[in-house]
Amino acid sequence: MFCPKCGSKIGDDARFCTECGLPLGGLSGKTAAEEGPKAEPSERESSSAEVIMEPTDTETDSAIGSANAESTAEPSPEPVSKTANSGHSQMYNFFMQRCQVGNRLVPQFAIMIAAFIAAAGIAYAAFMLYKNVIEPNLQQQSVQQEQATERPKKDERAVEEVVYTLEAKSLTASAPVDPMLEQGERRDMEWSYPQLKSSTKDDVADKINKAILEPLQIDAERTNRASDNEQSDAELYPDGELPCISRNVTVTYMDENFFCIRDERYSTGWGPHGGTVVTGVIFDLHTGDTVSPQDMFGIDTEDLANSMSSAVWPYLTEMGREHPSDYNSMLMRSNSSDYSIKGSTCLCVTSKGLVYHTEDYELGSFADGNCEILVASWDDESQVGSEVTPDEVKDGTTVKVDKED
Template sequence: MRAWCGRWHVPDASGLTIPSEKKRIRQRMTGMYCTKCGAKLPRDARFCMNCGKPVAAIAPAKAAASTASSGKAAAPAAVPAKAAEPMGASSSSQNNPSSEQSETLRGAVNATKHRSRRRVPMVVLVALAMALAAGTAYAAYRVYTDVWLPAQQTQNEQTVEAPEEITYSVETRSMDVSVPVDPYDAPGKREAQKWYYPHIEASTQSDAVDKINAALEESMRSDVEKTNAAPDAAEDMGGAIVFICQYRSITLTYIDNDIVCVRDQRYDTGWGPHGSTTVTGCAYSLETGDPIDPVSAFGLTPEQAKSAVADAVTAYLATDPSDTLSTNAVVRDITNMCLMSPALGSGVDVENPLDGCSHFYIASEGLVFATEDHQMGSYAYGRREILVAPSDGSLAKVGDTVAIEAPMGFSGSGQIPSQ
């Protein structure tokens, strides 16, 4: 053995000596790498695991490892062709291990780069992107079907099921009338009056309300025109008895979302000892504008109405008996005619009644029956308007009287109070 640079040297296969320390470093630093892609290979590899190049075509580092393992030589590997170079060249290579180490590190870095690029193939990235897109689309679909669509359906249902509620108000209107006072006792004398009637206003346009208003106004105007044209002196009547309406007033007594009811009071005279006061009623549908019988509008059958009238009149006469008639006679007469139309004639002269007029009308207290003059006793006993069926929640009871006074604008002879 020879000393070199203060260290012991071990002869290699070519007869050259390599410091033992450097030999160990070389064995650690020198490995087998693919010459195509630079990937480090296992010692027993036959192919590059990264690019597939056969190991047989790679530098003889594997051969050195194989020789060392077989025990043919003590040297770690056969010296490659460049080992046959002159002594100086070999010594230079041995004295500059940093260059070999640099090459080895560079290959390792390159192998790492290649591995990082190839570790996530493009197909995996495409699959991940498609999965993300599908997940986003599904989440949007669930939001649409589970949140937005039910909310829209609920809103549409609420819109359909909750139409705008119609409200009503009533305005009292009047017509100017020139009324003869008395052609016999006060010929040529007339009196200016105002006859009143209701005009209904709806919060939205309503053909039914327009129809009702037209019916009320037309009936009132017909009587106004006839009274204005009536003679005011006996000689102008040609010896005939002329009945005229000396006063009329229509009052709204009940309204809800379905019906409206009016009370029609009038005073007619033929210039005898006294005239006749008549009270009738009429209900109208707020859906169609057509007249409805107040009894059926209140929910009673004709037989129920007759029975209710008999009970109510009997209850009233028990506290205020007739001055000329028995209770049985009064009840019999009233129940026989209570369902007849006043316009058909039952001792009452009504020339221009409202269509569908009745002896009944509906008030806030309930269903009311209006008697005629002489029905419950003498003319002096008067008429009565009697509650025959109370409304739900009403404090009134069967047999009570209902007082609804029409506005009075007439002071001529013959006008009498309703009671």
């Protein structure tokens, strides 16, 4: 059959025209077949009639009048049917166009989402690359540049020498002679101690000088407060400490790296005798900090304790002692009293090596006295265990120290 609108040939059971989209639900196959061929000739005749009527005005007026008459007449059902069918076709076409637009938009939206995800992934990868690779390299280069810039300054300072000169100083303490036997009697005691004089303004020298002087001043002030009459223990022994009668700090070793002192302190409670304690302190001339004998000589604490035991043991057996002292604990002992120089140990550094001053009663009775024994040597181990006389660096001795910072 044929489409009643466009005249296209379509199947007998078709519901829509495949060319114009006209719904065909209300037409039978026969009707569509009959109307199809008629529609085309009538249109042709109408167009022919219009062409023939164009030459004369009379015919034109007649055609116009005929058209007006037809327009006033009641419209036939056929044009109404065609108009309705045309409306359905337009709606169908509009719907199909929207479906096609939607089908095109869905892939485009998916492509946009995929592109956004890809861009975000690339941006994140670039950020991680900068954070983990580029930025650390830039920081390392910056540090290297700073070090390269500072290195010439350090090299220039390395050749600059600071000269330290040893100066002997003293302070006076008023010590009671004997509150029990010589009441009211006091004696001025000169305590000696060293100080460093620097060729330039130097914080290291100030730090070392302060570390030596302050404990002596505290000790002297306590001695000045001790009573010279037989009074209560609180007056005889201020702060619960036996008054120090004499104290001498000497320099036993000094080179371009270390400044070593020996501190000998005698205190008494005015009985049969007092007590003497000898300690040593090692200062680093580059920093002003104290250094342990183990670090200076590169000896482990346990090995140094064994060396001390081996060196001192012959003196103990000679005096009839059966057990040596616990030198390991002695080396680890920290003297926290306010009159002690911080960093004090039981060993002193001399030009021969490390020297140990035996404690009172260590060799036997108090009358057996004390010994200065070499327990570690710089370069001659055969001298370890021998009794030595502590060195004393003379006043005015100088040493040159290279300052790197």
